[in-house]
Amino acid sequence: MAEKVILLDFFASMFGMRVRVALAAKGVEYEFREEDLPNKSQLLLQSNPIHKKIPVLIHNDKPVCESLIIVEYIDEVWNQKYPLLPSHPYQRAQARFWADYIDKKLYDAARKTWTKSGEELEAGKKEFVEILKQLESELGDKAFFGGESFGFLDVALVTYTAWFHTYEKCGGFSIGEHCPTLSAWVKRCLEIDFVSNSLIDPTKVYEFALKIRKVFGIDTS
Amino acid sequence: MAEKVILLDFFASMFGMRVRVALAAKGVEYEFREEDLPNKSQLLLQSNPIHKKIPVLIHNDKPVCESLIIVEYIDEVWNQKYPLLPSHPYQRAQARFWADYIDKKLYDAARKTWTKSGEELEAGKKEFVEILKQLESELGDKAFFGGESFGFLDVALVTYTAWFHTYEKCGGFSIGEHCPTLSAWVKRCLEIDFVSNSLIDPTKVYEFALKIRKVFGIDTS
Secondary structure, eight states, rough: OOOOOEEEEEETTTHHHHHHHHHHHHTTOOEEEEOGGGGGHHHHHHTTTOOOSSSSETTTEEEEEEEEHHHHHHHHHHHOOOOOOOSSSSHHHHHHHHHHHHIIIIIIHHHHHOOOHHHHHHHHHHHHHHHHHHHHHHHHTTTTTTTTTTOOOHHHHHHHGGHHHHHHHHHOOOOOHOOOHHHHHHHHTTHHHHHHHTTTOHHHHHHEEEEEEHHHHOOOO | OOOOEEEETTTTTTHHHHHHHHHHHTTTOOEEEEOGGGGGHHHHHOOTTTTTTEEEEETEEEEEESSHHHHHHHHHHHTSSOSSSSSHHHHHHHHHHHHHHHIIIIIHHHHHHOOOOOOHHHHHHHHHHHHHHHHHHTTTSBBBBTTTTHHHHHHHHHHHGGHHHHHHHHHHHHHHHHHHHHHHHHHHHHTTTHTTTTSSSHHHHHHHHHHHHHHHTTOOO
């Protein structure tokens, strides 16, 4: 059967980028459909009636939702090339644990670095750096979270790095200064073609963030 | 190697019960260690330094945290008996999606039915029933969420049913009246020995809930 793969997504989404990275790792061709988030398509609303959120992967007319679940799905369906989850159950559980940690903690903290000011901004930056440091200690002296090769947890985190420029410019701080080990990991990730080709240009993310800040009246002086 | 399996848990936890059900499905012998939650053991704090929460499964000295991740781990390690996740990637993704939905939505709504009063209670009950109805429509006319046999999503949800009596008594409503299809599913689940033997007696959960209500000064008249 010919594969029909459609991705409902939004260019700047770190969740959507996870799916793009995973599809690229596997060499899967797909149709990218950019959603207008204030006016979501009928297809998105029908495909993800529960959360009504991107990304949604529609594979042979069947929708799969929630970015980490989609990445696991991709890893299981296209299992002949570039395995993302480790093969050992304990390492799989660890990768899932830290990816879940990112979802539970990082997004909210990161958001504060570019949408808040004053004390809230300072608290957000502190929290954000603490989370990254925790992840840094999980990385340790490994090349990637997946060990020798880029894997599931790398996918879960690397898409945030397209936003690092925005966090730094809006928050007035340097991630590299606080987290040199993680910054070295970012460089290693970006040397992988399917990763760098799947991540949005950080200046485009920054332009988008500035527009959002303007809409919500956040000080951009 | 002899298996050494320890579960750090708390008797009334629906998250801990998930692990108990999964271990029982696989016939794994383990040591159950009840935690005193206001005075957590050093072992718990060392084994789950990030969230400091039960349940933690310690398998041959290696800790695995977060209940759904533990259940997947158990399913992968003891893979010869009673598979919990479906074998097809799409069905696996669906089971993970709905289990994640339960974690994101059900706990908070359920909690309101026995810790709130007045308008908050009414809103909590409405929300709780809506979530159950959503799950009921996912169940459809299948015997179990896993299809013909009890599976991963059944594990994720069935442990809440040990709390149904508490929700109904404290909230003053009948779950069976609102969700007859789900109630029939509960009965089918309880006919499975490893399920019914792993769930705490609902009257013990209720006694525990009443104590908590007293501590927090919630009206128990």
